[in-house]
Amino acid sequence: MPLSANPASIESAQTDIRPPTTLTLAITERCNLTCCHCWVAAGQQPNSPDVPEWSLLQLIEQFSALGGEHIRFTGGEPLLHPGWLRAMQFAGTIGLSAITLQTNAMLFTEQQVKQLRRSGLPGFSIQISLDGATAASHDRVRGSGAFAATMQAIDRLVQGGLADRITINFTEMQHNLEEFPDLLQLAEKLGLAAVVAGTLVKGGRAAECSGIAPPDSDQYLRLIRRYDSDHDFRTRYDAFGNMAALQWRQDDSPRSSCCTFAEHPYLTTDDRLYPCLLCHSDEYAVHGVYEKGLEAALQEGARLWAPLLEISRRRSAALDHCRDCPGAAVCAGGCMGRAWSSCGSPWAADDRCEQRRAIYSAFPPKVRQN
Ligand code: SF4
Numbered sequence: 001m002p003l004s005a006n007p008a009s010i011e012s013a014q015t016d017i018r019p020p021t022t023l024t025l026a027i028t029e030r031c032n033l034t035c036c037h038c039w040v041a042a043g044q045q046p047n048s049p050d051v052p053e054w055s056l057l058q059l060i061e062q063f064s065a066l067g068g069e070h071i072r073f074t075g076g077e078p079l080l081h082p083g084w085l086r087a088m089q090f091a092g093t094i095g096l097s098a099i100t101l102q103t104n105a106m107l108f109t110e111q112q113v114k115q116l117r118r119s120g121l122p123g124f125s126i127q128i129s130l131d132g133a134t135a136a137s138h139d140r141v142r143g144s145g146a147f148a149a150t151m152q153a154i155d156r157l158v159q160g161g162l163a164d165r166i167t168i169n170f171t172e173m174q175h176n177l178e179e180f181p182d183l184l185q186l187a188e189k190l191g192l193a194a195v196v197a198g199t200l201v202k203g204g205r206a207a208e209c210s211g212i213a214p215p216d217s218d219q220y221l222r223l224i225r226r227y228d229s230d231h232d233f234r235t236r237y238d239a240f241g242n243m244a245a246l247q248w249r250q251d252d253s254p255r256s257s258c259c260t261f262a263e264h265p266y267l268t269t270d271d272r273l274y275p276c277l278l279c280h281s282d283e284y285a286v287h288g289v290y291e292k293g294l295e296a297a298l299q300e301g302a303r304l305w306a307p308l309l310e311i312s313r314r315r316s317a318a319l320d321h322c323r324d325c326p327g328a329a330v331c332a333g334g335c336m337g338r339a340w341s342s343c344g345s346p347w348a349a350d351d352r353c354e355q356r357r358a359i360y361s362a363f364p365p366k367v368r369q370n
Pocket residue numbers: 031032033034035037038039040041042043075076077104129142
């Protein structure tokens with residue numbers, strides 16, 4: 001159903017919240033794995049059914065009509081949804097410029113690889129979770145045999161001509177951080193597009209899992225020093241790596257607010273729309289999106305999220321612990337969503353504050369004057 005969508009109606013709904021550019025769309029809670037660090041706690045007995053395919057197509061069309069650019073299909077494991085490929089192909093036909101599939105890749109069949117290749121989707125990428133360069137590290141969180149199965153799937157995709165569409169998503173933890181340079185080497189050997197690291201989010205099952213922890217400050221500082229001293233690591237990282245800790249060291253732009261709040265909303269399988277991937281609070285969820293339509297949901301969200309936008313702008317000045325931090329001018333109080341997901345309050349410190357502050361202390365930012 002084509003919409004008479006009006007992005008301005010969202011922007012002008014009482015706030016200066018801008019319309020979304022990227023939508024993360026969970027299409028199933030089911031997963032073939034039960035990773036101990038899974039912050040959405042996906043598994044084989046989900047609380048909600050898969051999103052029906054017709055609802056997905058309608059939602060994708062509404063997002064495109066509102067000027068959306070990038071859609072990210074996630075789960076659970078999206079390959080378990082019977083309509084995942086048709087939904088991606090549909091997104092490619094209606095003008096979205098980037099389409100991403102977030103997957104553990106283990107369930108890719110030869111046939112699907114061929115279909116993906118033939119689809120020729122514009123701006124299409126596959127983000128594959130790989131939590132280490134060895135089975136020992138990856139399987140510690142994802143279960144025995146997961147590393148071998150994911151590597152086999154990557155090989156299938158590479159043989160199918162999709163190497164340059166693959167980004168490795170790596171979750172930084174104490175037990176695997178030192179393997180990040182090896183992962184870059186592995187990706188280079190296979191001709192993959194990028195390796196992107198993200199920090200552990202202590203929500204869902206990760207909040208209960210005792211055997212894992214985020215890296216400590218010394219580990220990050222050692223990795224930065226290795227970047228400085230190891231030519232091959234540095235060359236590969238600069239070509240196709242990304243890790244927040246290595247970027248913090250180079251921060252030089254002054255910031256007064258913490259993020260692109262609400263431009264990257266997240267829609268769950270049980271029909272809750274959050275302003276971002278990490279800001280989960282029922283108080284700030286818009287319900288019934290598939291029924292009321294995305295435009296109406298975003299208008300409701302713009303009113304609901306206005307106080308959060310204000311908090312995100314005031315955090316850096318209001319947080320006591322930031323006042324004497326050498327990185328205060330570039331960090332702006334860290335990420336409000338992370339503060340929320342780890343501590344349950346938008347006024348708490350970002351859970352990576354200690355590590356971030358250690359890096360700013362060792363390498364004080366030279367703040368650019370605009
Ligand atoms: S982290 Fe990903 S692969 Fe693991 S259980 Fe969660 S959704 Fe499944």
